[in-house]
Amino acid sequence: MGYPHPSHPKETVVLSQYFGDAGARSYEGWTRRGGYEGLRKALGMAPDAIVEEVKASGLRGRGGAGFPTGLKWSFMPKGDGKPHYLVCNADESEPGTFKDREIMRWTPHALIEGCAIGAFAIGAEVCYIYIRGEFTEPWNVMTAAVAEAYANGALGTNVFGSGKRIEVILHRGAGAYICGEETALMNSIEGRRGNPRIKPPFPAVAGLFALPTTINNVETLAAVPQIMVRGSAWYKGLCLGNPKSTGTKLISVCGHVQRPGNYEITMGTPMKELIYDMCGGMLPGRTLKAVIPGGSSVPIMTAEEAESCVTDYEGVVAAGSMLGSGGMIVMDDTTDMVYQIWRLAKFYAHESCAQCTQCREGTSWTTRILGRILEGQGTQEDLDLLLDLSHNMTGTTICVLSDSCATPIVSGIRKFRGEFEAYLSGARAPVLAGV
Amino acid sequence: MTDRVEQGTAREPAAAWEPVFQGETLARLKALFEKYPTKRACLLPALWMVQEARGWIPEQAIGEVAEVLELTPAYVKGVVTFYTMYHTHPVGRHFIQVCTTSPCGLCGAEDTLRAILRETGCGELGTTSPDGRFTVVEVECLGACGFPTPILVDDADFIESVTPANAAGILARYP
Ligand SMILES: Cc1cc2nc3c(=O)[nH]c(=O)nc-3n(C[C@H](O)[C@H](O)[C@H](O)COP(=O)(O)O)c2cc1C
Ligand code: SF4
Ligand code: FES
Numbered sequence: 001m002g003y004p005h006p007s008h009p010k011e012t013v014v015l016s017q018y019f020g021d022a023g024a025r026s027y028e029g030w031t032r033r034g035g036y037e038g039l040r041k042a043l044g045m046a047p048d049a050i051v052e053e054v055k056a057s058g059l060r061g062r063g064g065a066g067f068p069t070g071l072k073w074s075f076m077p078k079g080d081g082k083p084h085y086l087v088c089n090a091d092e093s094e095p096g097t098f099k100d101r102e103i104m105r106w107t108p109h110a111l112i113e114g115c116a117i118g119a120f121a122i123g124a125e126v127c128y129i130y131i132r133g134e135f136t137e138p139w140n141v142m143t144a145a146v147a148e149a150y151a152n153g154a155l156g157t158n159v160f161g162s163g164k165r166i167e168v169i170l171h172r173g174a175g176a177y178i179c180g181e182e183t184a185l186m187n188s189i190e191g192r193r194g195n196p197r198i199k200p201p202f203p204a205v206a207g208l209f210a211l212p213t214t215i216n217n218v219e220t221l222a223a224v225p226q227i228m229v230r231g232s233a234w235y236k237g238l239c240l241g242n243p244k245s246t247g248t249k250l251i252s253v254c255g256h257v258q259r260p261g262n263y264e265i266t267m268g269t270p271m272k273e274l275i276y277d278m279c280g281g282m283l284p285g286r287t288l289k290a291v292i293p294g295g296s297s298v299p300i301m302t303a304e305e306a307e308s309c310v311t312d313y314e315g316v317v318a319a320g321s322m323l324g325s326g327g328m329i330v331m332d333d334t335t336d337m338v339y340q341i342w343r344l345a346k347f348y349a350h351e352s353c354a355q356c357t358q359c360r361e362g363t364s365w366t367t368r369i370l371g372r373i374l375e376g377q378g379t380q381e382d383l384d385l386l387l388d389l390s391h392n393m394t395g396t397t398i399c400v401l402s403d404s405c406a407t408p409i410v411s412g413i414r415k416f417r418g419e420f421e422a423y424l425s426g427a428r429a430p431v432l433a434g435v
Numbered sequence: 436m437t438d439r440v441e442q443g444t445a446r447e448p449a450a451a452w453e454p455v456f457q458g459e460t461l462a463r464l465k466a467l468f469e470k471y472p473t474k475r476a477c478l479l480p481a482l483w484m485v486q487e488a489r490g491w492i493p494e495q496a497i498g499e500v501a502e503v504l505e506l507t508p509a510y511v512k513g514v515v516t517f518y519t520m521y522h523t524h525p526v527g528r529h530f531i532q533v534c535t536t537s538p539c540g541l542c543g544a545e546d547t548l549r550a551i552l553r554e555t556g557c558g559e560l561g562t563t564s565p566d567g568r569f570t571v572v573e574v575e576c577l578g579a580c581g582f583p584t585p586i587l588v589d590d591a592d593f594i595e596s597v598t599p600a601n602a603a604g605i606l607a608r609y610p
Contacts, residue, residue, distance in 0.1 A: 133590070135593070172480065190475060254542075
């Protein structure tokens with residue numbers, strides 16, 4: 001991790017090697033640390049060969065869905081004569097996730113380099129990096145780094161003398177979680193409301209400005225230069241669990257641990273080691289109650305599920321949840337699960353773009369019902385009603401924000417039903433929902 | 436995203452409208468036209484320029500933006516109101532967004548928010564303090580959950596690890 005704590009010996013430090021090292025932010029500092037070798041190497045390769053190398057590495061999208069990156073790149077049409085776009089998703093707004101911010105703050109050139117390689121590989125001359133509006137410091141660091149990259153020939157009309165044109169343009173968001181969804185993000189760049197689009201058409205066919213587009217997360221693209229330099233076999237070898245999950249993953253750990261922060265683990269690391277060894281475990285006298293391992297949109301895990309979980313895409317699914325963005329929210333025995341689930345529902349109700357009825361109504365009604373349970377006004381039927389609403393909110397809408405609101409509700413009622421019952425029976429004193 | 440601000444102290448005098456897009460600001464906007472295949476794509480950047488210049492997005496500016504980007508004012512307004520960082524009402528001299536989403540909430544964000552509301556004299560969310568100095572709103576996850584509680588001041592200063600104990604000292608930096 002390197003920031004704010006020194007890296008733990010159990011981490012595998014690849015992307016986070018220079019977190020906390022302000023010297024790595026400048027072009028000169030970055031090249032002195034081996035930077036831009038990956039881009040130089042890629043420029044000497046055929047675009048298809050880069051795609052094959054990334055495919056062979058096993059790299060999967062770090063934005064949430066875990067889709068194989070090389071495969072996604074290979075969907076881009078060839079020889080169609082149209083402009084192509086690469087879009088980098090730096091909207092990072094999934095509660096619990098704060099890794100892309102650190103990549104941009106400390107190693108902006110790693111991202112620029114990854115964007116340039118990705119753009120070259122998919123036949124794009126322009127890459128837009130969409131940075132959420134609230135990320136003022138990453139914006140400033142990235143702005144300075146992009147200017148330096150142009151000044152040094154790493155971007156522009158003749159990148160490192162290769163004759164290739166690669167532009168990187170920063171685009172600032174303006175406050176909307178939904179703009180992290182890839183098609184909403186494209187609408188937002190186009191100067192529209194951030195409403196997700198119905199798919200198909202998929203972005204590789206008609207994405208940004210209706211042209212073939214690939215969209216990737218910050219962490220995904222930042223890993224690419226390393227794969228170029230050290231090779232796909234090295235990356236693939238970083239694997240302790242399932243061979244389908246390779247490389248390192250930044251896990252943002254927050255909530256009730258002694259040392260919250262970003263931890264870079266080899267895929268397949270036991271979650272127990274992450275929570276207890278790297279993060280220092282719970283506060284004195286507290287015990288683990290629950291973990292949401294992949295940002296707030298994935299199922300809640302019980303302590304037992306978390307303690308026996310292998311941290312990779314397959315391992316977390318086997319333990320009843322999903323790795324998602326790797327934003328890990330840790331909750332100890334002082335946590336009121338009903339309150340936390342209400343607060344998550346409130347988040348989704350606030351962030352729904354309101355296009356779909358099931359989402360607009362569902363997020364708002366589940367929040368209200370959870371609120372009345374907390375206030376001691378709930379009835380036994382409310383739990384069934386919540387599950388029923390959640391069912392209607394799942395798999396029925398344009399994007400999965402609606403499903404994401406239902407997920408903690410369903411897993412929460414299933415795994416922590418007693419806490420809901422305590423409010424319903426009056427065994428637990430009502431609390432007021434909200435500040 | 437922040438909750439929309441419904442009240443505030445007017446900073447914009449009723450006097451004649453001084454256009455935002457002239458001179459250097461217009462040149463900056465025109466330079467952006469090079470970076471996108473459509474003028475419409477310059478809408479979010481143009482609105483940021485307005486907010487930087489005026490602190491919020493007045494009706495007249497919506498008309499101006501529509502004109503330079505060849506859009507209708509109704510379209511521009513539709514976009515402005517979608518994005519919660521754009522203010523459609525004047526706000527206090529310092530605009531403070533406090534994260535209270537679950538991860539920060541687990542670590543005491545609500546206490547921090549209460550302390551900030553008290554210290555600023557705002558009392559309530561979304562209102563401006565009687566001296567016009569502060570407006571405080573809740574914001575959903577700021578993407579810094581490991582440093583509870585982060586706050587964003589004036590769309591510019593991102594401050595981590597704010598607590599009820601250090602809140603007053605931080606606010607003192609904003610006269
Ligand atoms: C509601 C919603 C919000 C999302 N937010 C983000 C985000 O903030 N950052 C991100 O990289 N991906 C986010 N995603 C996933 C993107 O749609 C997309 O899958 C991802 O950027 C693809 O990049 P990857 O393949 O490199 O992971 C979100 C998806 C949904 C449905
Ligand atoms: S599911 Fe919700 S956020 Fe997604 S498109 Fe529909 S209304 Fe918008
Ligand atoms: S929940 Fe507060 S920054 Fe993410």
